[in-house]
Amino acid sequence: MGRAPCCDKQGLKKGPWTPEEDEILVEYIKTNGHGSWRSLPKLAGLLRCGKSCRLRWTNYLRPDIKRGPFTLEEEKTIIQLHGMLGNRWAAIASQLPGRTDNEIKNFWNTHLKKRLVCMGLDPQTHCKSSTGSIAKSSASPSTRHMAQWESARLEAEARLSKESFVPSSSSLLSSSSSSPKNQDSDYFLRIWNSNIGESFRRSSKREEAMVVASQSSPISQTSTSIKCGSGVTIEVAVADPPEEVECKSCSRSAGGGDGVVVGGGGGGSSEASSSNEVEVAADEMEDLSEETSLRLLLDFPDPGSDEMGFFQGQMMMSNISLFPTLLNETSSY
DNA sequence: AAAGGTCCCAACCGCTCGATT
């Protein structure tokens, strides 16, 4: 089906906005709200298309936009969220009040990405470019993110479910004294239930459809699922199914070939879990060491290793700041 | 001081999705 252009481009202005145009747009939105972006330019008397007006407003003129350089805290947040979400700039921006997706995207592409590359890390996977398990190197970033999300979500839910039945001593304590693991799990669930999680679930559904389509295609990249020791099924897109991959949630190896092909996954917002065939026994989850469970949350390598040590931020409840080191290594921007 | 190169970011483009007709 044809998609009509967003506007009739003839006679419409393009390029940088003038202060006069800005003023007209701001004044109009202040008094009338933006309403329909498509009709706004005409109503406001601007020779711009609605899309251009929307972008100008959301990326530049909105009163709540925060200007100025990114703080270290913001940088940390961006890196952490990018590790979880990939290039979902809008979702990342929603966690940084006053910052726009465009701004974050630019900042990532011009500063943070280079920084990771300089450190020998793949900016997409946040892993060392030349190393990593087969699963890490073979699975698409989004597939990896899906597995991470699903694993972490299930773990957090299992823990909360257990706590709701067995009031442990820790649950009687104040929140300030709850364990870091609890805080991290809760943190994860909050994100999962936020618009970030929603955004992720939506895109996961999309990916699932693509996986199914690719599987039905005679010439397609093989996508295989592998069940690990703790019962988590991992979807791995590979040219040739690996003999063995390491499960991110339990660090146990999982043999290839015996997995039943499943739809990709991630989309665990609800019933989707069953379609993913991801079954995790809560008691098995308890076997996970605290450290392991935290690592799986963000697919962290062993914190003891030099790999991704910089990635320890608020999510890890670590007091170690990696940024001074980072900043020393790279010139200011 | 001037020329050439690089960096940075505002804006555009094309695509997808959900809602509506």
Next chain:
DNA sequence: AAATCGAGCGGTTGGGACCTT
């Protein structure tokens, strides 16, 4: 069910600002 619309998202780029030689 198909077509269309409106909105939003992520990738890309043009050109000004800044830096280096």
